[in-house]
Amino acid sequence: MDDRALYNDNYPTCIETYATIRVSSAQHDCAALQARLQLSDATCRISPRAGSPRAVWGLSSEAHVRSRDTRRHIDWLLDRIEPATSALLELREEGATADIFCYFVSVGHGGPMLSPQQMTRLAALDLTVGWDVYCSEGEVDDPSWSKTPETHL
Numbered sequence: 088m089d090d091r092a093l094y095n096d097n098y099p100t101c102i103e104t105y106a107t108i109r110v111s112s113a114q115h116d117c118a119a120l121q122a123r124l125q126l127s128d129a130t131c132r133i134s135p136r137a138g139s140p141r142a143v144w145g146l147s148s149e150a151h152v153r154s155r156d157t158r159r160h161i162d163w164l165l166d167r168i169e170p171a172t173s174a175l176l177e178l179r180e181e182g183a184t185a186d187i188f189c190y191f192v193s194v195g196h197g198g199p200m201l202s203p204q205q206m207t208r209l210a211a212l213d214l215t216v217g218w219d220v221y222c223s224e225g226e227v228d229d230p231s232w233s234k235t236p237e238t239h240l
Contacts, residue, residue, distance in 0.1 A: 094154070095155075096154040096155060096156055098154075098155040100196060100197035100198065101155040101156070101192065101194070102155070102192040102194055104154075104155055104157045104190060104191045104199065105148045105189070106148050106163075106164055106188070107146065107147040107148070107149075107164075107189075108146050108167075108214070109144070109185065109186055109187075109188060110144040110185045111141050111142070111183060111184045111185075112144075112178065112181075112182060112184070113136075113139050113141045114181055114182045114183065115142055115181070116133075117131035117133065117144065119142075120142055120144040120178070123174040123177070123178060124144065124171045124174055125171060125174075126167055128146065129145060130145055130146075131144040131145070146167060146168070148161075151163060157191060158200060158202055158205060161201070161209075161216070162205065164187060165212075169208070169212070176212070179213060185212075186216065186217060187214055187215070187217075188218075188219065189218045190219050191219070191220045192222075193220055193221065193222050194223050194224075199218055201216065
């Protein structure tokens with residue numbers, strides 16, 4: 088059974104969500120990460136770290152997926168990155184780190200979920216998932232609520 092049929096794009100306890108896959112490496116520059124992962128709409132920057140700058144490559148669902156169900160955003164990322172599975176796993180073997188990080192603004196009770204199919208796909212890519220969860224006193228579709236843009240790269 089395809090779990091996507093169970094997704095709720097109007098997730099009742101979410102005001103806004105998106106997901107970003109991040110690949111970080113001290114051994115590779117941005118050009119090398121982009122050449123290996125080959126996703127033209129990804130971004131990359133050099134993150135200064137005390138004594139060890141890192142290239143941080145990322146692809147976000149924010150401008151591409153219109154859903155308040157984080158599972159839809161994660162699926163979009165997995166659909167994009169899975170063709171580059173070999174390259175991603177090779178980068179990991181060469182010292183890069185990779186994860187999916189999600190932004191989630193909650194209202195009420197309940198929170199984001201993963202489907203069993205997603206957990207299988209994530210495990211095949213050796214990816215962890217984290218959430219940056221914000222609690223709002225507003226209501227879903229409240230026009231007075233606006234998010235402060237966060238950069239998760």
